[in-house]
Amino acid sequence: MSLHSPFVNSLENYFSESNINSGVKISQIQETKTFSQGLEFSGIIGFSGDFLGSLFFSADREFLGKLTETMLGTRMDEEEMLLDMIGEFTNTIAGNASQAFEDTLLISTPVVIRGKISSIQLKQLEVPIYYIKVSWDGSSGILVIGIEKYREI
Numbered sequence: 001m002s003l004h005s006p007f008v009n010s011l012e013n014y015f016s017e018s019n020i021n022s023g024v025k026i027s028q029i030q031e032t033k034t035f036s037q038g039l040e041f042s043g044i045i046g047f048s049g050d051f052l053g054s055l056f057f058s059a060d061r062e063f064l065g066k067l068t069e070t071m072l073g074t075r076m077d078e079e080e081m082l083l084d085m086i087g088e089f090t091n092t093i094a095g096n097a098s099q100a101f102e103d104t105l106l107i108s109t110p111v112v113i114r115g116k117i118s119s120i121q122l123k124q125l126e127v128p129i130y131y132i133k134v135s136w137d138g139s140s141g142i143l144v145i146g147i148e149k150y151r152e153i
Contacts, residue, residue: 003147004029004130006100007055010093011132011143020070023137031128038117039063039140041082043090049106053147055097057090058117062139064089079114087112093143 008029015024042058059067064082067089069075076082087110098105134141 003051003149004145006097007093007130007143007145007147008132009100010097011134013096014089014093018070025135027133027135030131032131038113039142040114040116041086042113042117043086043110044113045090045094045110046108047105047147048108050104050150051101051147052150053145055090055094055107055147056144057086057093057141058144059086059089059134059141060139063134063136063141066136066139083112083114086110 008026012026015026039058039060041061041064042056045055047053047055061077061082064085065075065077068081068085071085076085090110090112091107094107094110098107129144129146132143132145134143
């Protein structure tokens with residue numbers, strides 16, 4: 001199993017199990033060294049335990065508005081609601097993926113950010129960062145994963 005696969009599977013399962021895979025496209029899994037395309041709202045979760053790294057999900061306002069409408073039955077565009085939604089979404093993706101690691105991957109509480117992030121570098125990691133684009137009827141999201149097995153220094 002490649003270490004990023006459980007996260008991609010968790011993302012795909014989230015949409016299929018929520019019956020919102022209509023119009024959702026997950027594509028362009030790419031390896032990169034840096035990430036420089038943050039969108040309007042972002043959630044970040046750190047990894048510890050037997051692994052090091054983090055998960056970053058960034059989305060535009062429209063993506064999160066659609067997500068709140070689908071999950072809550074009513075569209076909410078208030079900033080506080082969208083920040084809560086990006087945190088919940090990021091936590092769900094990481095939490096579901098962590099099950100594949102049989103309790104050896106610990107995840108942090110999500111940190112949520114409003115505003116575009118210009119650059120993220122995961123300097124302590126010696127592995128590629130995986131970048132996955134998500135589109136949903138004209139709205140955008142980005143999942144970025146950097147993870148490696150913990151090593152003693």
